[in-house]
Amino acid sequence: MKHIITPTDLTLEELDELLSLSEDIFRDPKKYSDACYRKRLATLFYEPSTRTRLSFEAAMLNLGGSVIGFSSAESSSAAKGESIADTIRVVSSYADICAIRHPKEGAPLVASLHSSIPVINAGDGGHNHPTQTFTDLFTIKQLKGRFEGLTVGFCGDLKFGRTVHSLISALSRYSNIRFILISPDELKVPAYIKDEILDANNIPYEEVRSLEKAIPYLDILYMTRVQKERFFNEEDYIRLKDTYILDSNKMALAKEDMLVLHPLPRVNEISVEVDNDPRAVYFKQAQFGVYVRMALIMMLLRD
Amino acid sequence: MLNIDVIKRGIVIDHIKVGGAMKIYNYLNLEHLDCSVAIIKNARSNKMGRKDIIKIEGMLDEIDLDILGAIDPNITINIIENGEIIEKKNPRLPEYVENILKCKNPRCITSVEQGIPHSFKLTDKKKGIYRCIYCEQAFDGVPSMVSGTVNKL
Numbered sequence: 001m002k003h004i005i006t007p008t009d010l011t012l013e014e015l016d017e018l019l020s021l022s023e024d025i026f027r028d029p030k031k032y033s034d035a036c037y038r039k040r041l042a043t044l045f046y047e048p049s050t051r052t053r054l055s056f057e058a059a060m061l062n063l064g065g066s067v068i069g070f071s072s073a074e075s076s077s078a079a080k081g082e083s084i085a086d087t088i089r090v091v092s093s094y095a096d097i098c099a100i101r102h103p104k105e106g107a108p109l110v111a112s113l114h115s116s117i118p119v120i121n122a123g124d125g126g127h128n129h130p131t132q133t134f135t136d137l138f139t140i141k142q143l144k145g146r147f148e149g150l151t152v153g154f155c156g157d158l159k160f161g162r163t164v165h166s167l168i169s170a171l172s173r174y175s176n177i178r179f180i181l182i183s184p185d186e187l188k189v190p191a192y193i194k195d196e197i198l199d200a201n202n203i204p205y206e207e208v209r210s211l212e213k214a215i216p217y218l219d220i221l222y223m224t225r226v227q228k229e230r231f232f233n234e235e236d237y238i239r240l241k242d243t244y245i246l247d248s249n250k251m252a253l254a255k256e257d258m259l260v261l262h263p264l265p266r267v268n269e270i271s272v273e274v275d276n277d278p279r280a281v282y283f284k285q286a287q288f289g290v291y292v293r294m295a296l297i298m299m300l301l302r303d
Numbered sequence: 304m305l306n307i308d309v310i311k312r313g314i315v316i317d318h319i320k321v322g323g324a325m326k327i328y329n330y331l332n333l334e335h336l337d338c339s340v341a342i343i344k345n346a347r348s349n350k351m352g353r354k355d356i357i358k359i360e361g362m363l364d365e366i367d368l369d370i371l372g373a374i375d376p377n378i379t380i381n382i383i384e385n386g387e388i389i390e391k392k393n394p395r396l397p398e399y400v401e402n403i404l405k406c407k408n409p410r411c412i413t414s415v416e417q418g419i420p421h422s423f424k425l426t427d428k429k430k431g432i433y434r435c436i437y438c439e440q441a442f443d444g445v446p447s448m449v450s451g452t453v454n455k456l
Binding site: 125196 | 436
């Protein structure tokens, strides 16, 4: 039995398999409409989420399975003070697989240590969100056809953005990749990501403040939201939230085949005028997320 | 320098970072030992400027002294027999420690979930960096747990 707590819990071979299976599902979803017949997914969401929870639920329903769960801590026994360890022990007897989102970092790992069914981390605070990373990788693979040799720009909140850290870590396993890290000084990538991932793997990267200057060099631009809930202090949030906004003028400076990805939800960091640009693929990315989660659920239930 | 009687048989834990002796004293539960223990705080040191030292008369057979490496990687452990140092060792850094270090990240699950061990993994041997296995935050500070175990992953 395998759990998916971090993006690197899948080996490169397993990741290739996941991406191939996702592609096959994407091409012919009907072929998989009974793949998880009579199987049940539990979605344990201790904090609000729209996309991720619905994406997991849609994925399981598309596979012919069923879904149980809760969508906030208040509507679960956590409100009565039940531990994660106890909750997962009980849920293990109700479902075949579970996806857990929790505001505390490491909660899915705790769940996996006490679970008798596969646990998928659906986001733990500012820490990991592996199915988002797999979705990002699938989007790049589908639309670029490769990972090797790409220049990938990350823009916005690179300090607290868990999707950024996870994607940097996942892409660092491929050769000849280069990063441009675009952020204000206050929201730079943490030192340990640079020390233990980028420098440790000799991956070239630059840290810059200007999106305009960096954008012409990028094959992928990964935009992120400056998230209010990651700040301890509202003053810092208000000061920094509008720092980087992608609009048509900046898109005019980019390569014709550059892709704009965003984990969503978008607030105002990408102007709506960019939505109609064919290079803006963030809604397609959200759609791909369902196929990736379908593939992951199938692989975990098979093992 | 302050003189403490030479011990015939026992252990001298030397080169403890100033202020760290009581942590090690507590961790090793030395107050429960039926032997003489001397704690020398703020001793002069050519190597460190100032240091703490613990002298224990008698052997600690049950204790894995390597675990002290996670508490203070720079300490030296001298084993004394017949008043002579027969062995001098620097503790290796354990790969994994449980309930020795405490995660201080307020966003970590260990801050709310009861009954789970505070577990840390050695992620950078050169720099001696330990990371919480749950939130991956690096340990930064003085160990505050008083009992624990060491395991190899």
